[in-house]
Amino acid sequence: MSKKIYLYPGWIRIWHILNTLMFIILIVTGISMQYTGRKDHLLMVGFVRAVRWHNIAAIILIINYIIFVAGNIITKNGKYYRLKKQNFWSDLWIQMRYYTSGMFKKEKPPFPVTEVRKFNPLQKFIYVLAMYVALPLLIISGIGLLLPDITINKLFGVSGLVLTDFLHIAMAFLLSVFFIVHIYTCTLGSKPLSLFGEIISGYHEAEEEE
Numbered sequence: 569m570s571k572k573i574y575l576y577p578g579w580i581r582i583w584h585i586l587n588t589l590m591f592i593i594l595i596v597t598g599i600s601m602q603y604t605g606r607k608d609h610l611l612m613v614g615f616v617r618a619v620r621w622h623n624i625a626a627i628i629l630i631i632n633y634i635i636f637v638a639g640n641i642i643t644k645n646g647k648y649y650r651l652k653k654q655n656f657w658s659d660l661w662i663q664m665r666y667y668t669s670g671m672f673k674k675e676k677p678p679f680p681v682t683e684v685r686k687f688n689p690l691q692k693f694i695y696v697l698a699m700y701v702a703l704p705l706l707i708i709s710g711i712g713l714l715l716p717d718i719t720i721n722k723l724f725g726v727s728g729l730v731l732t733d734f735l736h737i738a739m740a741f742l743l744s745v746f747f748i749v750h751i752y753t754c755t756l757g758s759k760p761l762s763l764f765g766e767i768i769s770g771y772h773e774a775e776e777e778e
Contacts, residue, residue: 575686576770580645583636584767590629595744597622626710633703648686649696659689671756681774691753698746702739709736 576584597618604615613621640646662678667690670678679688687695712719712732720728757763758773766772 571774572771573681573683573774574770575681575683575772576767577643577645578770579635579639579643581767581770583632583639586632587629587636590625590632591743591747593621593625594629594740595747597625598740623714626707626714630707630711633707636699647684649692649699651692651696656689660693663688663690681772686772694746698743702743702746705735706739706743709733709739712736 597613600613600618601615601622603612604618640649659679666675666678677688679685709732713729713736716729719732722728723731754763755761762773
């Protein structure tokens with residue numbers, strides 16, 4: 569048997585959908601700015617248009633991120649991102665073993681979703697790195713590129729603008745990989761699209777323990 573757990577309140581669902589849309593725009597426009605000579609290529613847009621939409625999407629993403637952090641502070645959603653030292657590495661290993669072997673043998677998830685545990689240990693660790701390390705660095709470096717006058721002139725003899733650009737591209741790459749993997753893991757529910765439906769309804773369908 570299964571039961572429905574309300575895990576995604578309205579503000580989280582709106583934030584998640586808007587975040588996804590802005591991230592897609594940022595990926596497409598970011599790639600377009602790198603390959604602006606290929607204007608007619610699939611998913612490519614002109615340089616001027618790409619810059620404009622990249623900046624607009626970035627501003628919306630920053631505002632959306634502030635809402636996310638504030639929401640996690642003032643609501644109970646923040647508890648799902650708190651890492652615990654107890655059994656940290658062993659739990660990560662158990663979850664990695666499940667992803668690489670156990671789920672293909674139809675084993676039950678070692679850390680099923682409950683009202684107090686929305687993420688398994690590996691998900692939580694990666695989400696914390698993505699949302700509280702990589703994304704802030706992406707935003708800070710993006711602001712530095714948008715407002716180069718506030719960027720450090722030189723660091724260790726290297727242009728601050730070059731280092732900022734490198735940091736921005738590196739974080740964008742890592743978050744793009746995270747985005748792709750995230751989409752894949754969302755297909756691992758009871759049905760390929762069931763987890764996607766959760767972000768629309770707000771409810772997760774969990775198997776009741778016997």
